[in-house]
Each structure stands twice: as C-alpha cells, then as structure tokens.
Amino acid sequence: MDLDELRSNINDIDNQIQELFFKRMNLCCDVAQYKIDNDLPVFQGAREQHILDKVAQKSSDDMKGGSKVLFQTIMDISKCYQYQRFFAQTNKIEYKKLDLSGHHKVAVPGTNGSYSHIACSNLFDDYEPIFFEDFDEVFTAVENGEAEFGILPITNTTAGAVERTYELMKKHDFKICASTKVKVSHCLAVRKGIKFEEIRSVYSHEQGLHQCSDFVEENGFKTHKYANTALAACYIKDSDQPYGAICSEQCANDLGLDILKRDIANAAYNFTKFILISKETLKSENADTISVCLVLPHQSSALYRLLTKFSVAGLNLSMIESMPVANTDFDVVFYLDFQGAIDTPEVAKLLSELDSELSYFKFLGNYEEM
Incomplete structure (x- = not known):
C-alpha cells in the first residue's frame, strides 16, 4: 500500500473509534441513570480497576x-x-460585587515605597495603608477584619513564584478579588555619605536578591534576606554600617537614601504580579480568572487525569504551581489559575466536581487584572 492508502485506512478506523466512543458514552449515561433511579452508588473504583486489569491482560507488553x-x-x-x-x-458560588471606590483600609507588607505599596495605587484612588512586617500578618488582618483588603506579591517574571505567599494561602481563609502588575525597577540605595566601594553587604527581600543576582555576584556582595525590600531599606538607613539595600527608587527617595545604582535587575522586563485579597467572595463584572488549590492522591497519572477534566469542560489553564505540604509524606498542594467566571454553568459544574472528588479542594477567587 502507498501512503495515501495507509492514511485512508487510518481515517476509516478513526471514524469507527468515534462511533464506538459515542455509543459507549450513551450507554454510560444510561447506566448512571439506572443507578440514580435505583439508589445505587454511581462511581465505582473497583469496576474501573477491573476494566484496566482486563485491558492490560489483553495487551502486548509494548502496548500495555x-x-x-x-x-x-x-x-x-x-x-x-x-x-x-x-x-x-x-x-453557583455566592458573591458580592467588587467595589474599590471610596475609602478603604488595606493591609500592606513593608512600609512607604514598598512595591506592595506601589501596587495599591494601581487599584485604589483613596486608601489607608496598614503596614505589617510579615505576609502572615497581612492575611490575619484581613481575616479578623482589621483591614478590608490585603495586597501581596505572588509571582515575578524573573524569579518566579513568591513561595511565602503560596505557603500561607493554604493556611488562611480569604478570597482573591483582583490582581495587578507592577514594573520592578530595583536600585542600590545607601545611607547618605556611604560610597560604593565601602559596601560589602546588601539587604533585600529574597525575591529582590534573586532578581538582582547578576549585579550582586559581579560586585561580590554578601546577601542578607529581609522580610521586605522597603523594610530592608529602613534597616540600612538606621545602621551605622556601610550596608546597601535593593529596593524601589520611590522607597529610597521617601527614606532620604542615596541611590548609587539604578536598574540593577538581571532582566529589563521585570514585573511582579500582586493579588488583592478580601474576607468575602467579591467579583468584578469582567472577572475572567479563577484560582483554586487542591491536593491530588498518590496515584499514577493523577495530574494528567485532573487536566482531563479541564479539557473536557473546554476551560483553559493559565498557571500551575506546586508547593510541598509541611509535616506530610511529600504531599503537594497544586495551585491552578484558569480562564472563566463562576456564574457560568461549565465552571460551576467543574468546581462542584472537584470539590466532591478530592480530599482537599479550595476555591480561591474569581477576579480580573486591573
């Protein structure tokens, strides 16, 4: 046979497979309806395993x-x-309309001039920042009502996921209601009078140190992690040592520091994505991103099978992150973003399916980038 004949035969087989697939799906629905009518359990793992065992027995080793x-x-x-x-x-999931107009109290990590503080100006015209040293305190302030909203960095185009934020997302009860991106323009700032050649150590958040690793290594600086870029700048301002801080130019100017070097990040295209969190489920009219987190069973192809659900529902996944769960036998929490809105049938059904099938599932919010 020539190539055209071979392809024609394959097309014939594909048509047969599709017809048989349709027949099988219809029969499965008839079985499901029978079980519902007769109050029988619908999904049976033992039946699935029996089918897979039979398939394996009938297959050659290379096709098993x-x-x-x-x-x-x-x-x-x-x-x-x-x-x-x-x-x-x-x-559907109950929610209230997101309204960022008017005056709001916002929990912000760091201090004036931190990138989180800058991100707030993208979202609010009138707000009162409540500053905290640790990300955990931001989540807690939103949970206990001390602040209406909280803002946190979640990922960076150069350094990737902000692990501390992801770690705390499983621990706390909150909802994401908006996101925004901030261009990160790091500078090297020092206390007035300090010269570049005097600097031996630099302080910043671990993301700032990572994003400027080339500059740091080139100059042989010793690095010190700090809770926040702006708080690191506060620390070196009050120190009597010739320390440097990697922070925003706005922060350096607000604190009266000297800027010795500008634009020191590894990549010119350097943005950080921030999430705005609230205690309630709040949704804007044009919300088009849904975030969830979940734990999968320790089974072969568990992640592949999860992705099948999104594919069948016709929903596009835009992000997958995984983080280990502390004090477990290598359990992993998966964080997923996908396109959609919670007031559409396909999303409502998928969320309900995941919630009913998985041992741990958490809806994190439906929001848009602003």
Missing part, C-alpha cells in the same frame, strides 16, 4: 501502558460527561 492510559482517559471523560449531565449542583 498505552492501552491502560487510553481506557483510563475514556473512563475519565465518561465520568466528566455523567457528572455534567446528572450530578453537578447548578447553584
């Missing part, structure tokens, strides 16, 4: 793995289809 993946995927698609038709709750 692929055959199991194929049939596992078919069964996962079947469950998604059944869930969407029969089992998903139609009631």
